[in-house]
Amino acid sequence: MRLLLVEDDVMVASGIKLGLSEAGYAVDWVGSGERALEVLQQESFDIAVVDIGLPGMDGLELLRCLRRPGMDCAAMPVLMLTARDALQDRVQGLDLGADDYMLKPFQLPELLARLRALLRRSQAATTAVLMFGPLELDTANHCAGIRCGEGIQARLQPIELGPREWTVLEYLLIHAPKPASKDKLLQALTGWDKEITPNAVEVYVSRLRGKLEPHGVALRSIRGFGYRLELQVS
Structure with missing residues (x-):
């Protein structure tokens, strides 16, 4: 499975990418919403993991762009990462089309399980x-x-x-x-x-x-x- 990781913190991104790669994902990483949008208009991914707190175009604005009608990636599952514990942020993200949320810090096994669930759902599969x-x-x-x-x-x-x-x-x-x-x-x-x-x-x-x-x-x-x-x- 090909995954796009959108995270501006280099250390956090490196750790996530290493864990996902060891789990069998082909992981590509970008550090900004603008770059992510550019990449997703040119290439296809099975799923994306997007941090909300990005510089410039934040994760919510990126999500809004991805869910626009006519975008090739409009149906791609998106899991949002956030250090914000505000209910309104999570509600807004879900309303904009996020498929799942995880609060930082988190454990890698849970992230992997949530990604598997999203991929099964996107492919209309109900079992692991x-x-x-x-x-x-x-x-x-x-x-x-x-x-x-x-x-x-x-x-x-x-x-x-x-x-x-x-x-x-x-x-x-x-x-x-x-x-x-x-x-x-x-x-x-x-x-x-x-x-x-x-x-x-x-x-x-x-x-x-x-x-x-x-x-x-x-x-x-x-x-x-x-x-x-x-x-x-x-």
Whole structure:
């Protein structure tokens, strides 16, 4: 998942970015509302974390701009961060279109849980477990497996995934049965400060095929576009 962090405090931003990156997010950081608005008009993100107390254009004004009709990012989930404990600030932010709020200081596990909830909601998913045929991806506990058997005899055969394999598979599962473009997968894998070639997506897709196809889950290539999860017909 690609995340935009909008925070002017360098130390706070560095800590948040490190924690989110270790959790598997591709995090890009900007330090002002003006820069965030510029970036969001040019590139796409799955979610944004925005501090209210930004210099110049503050987080509330940025949110007002993002929710304007016609903006490509108008439906993007936004979680607001604030050191302000004023009820009116939170009410105003929610009325302007914020999806959630967190007061500083906060614990990283709670931030991660809230982000997962917002992403599930934005993709119309109501559970932390993403499923496709026998494949299960538990986003809360960060484990994947193949469901074998039925009823009380069912068991989950674990699948070992590297961090980027996880990112690709999670993106494909969230959008299944629709295809995912190669460009979107590339954006989900990396941010501005990391270099990765388009061929890297093919590498991770190939690795996933080797782990999924023996269990009846195929990764179909769509020429000139990207990939889609499909169930193999026996």
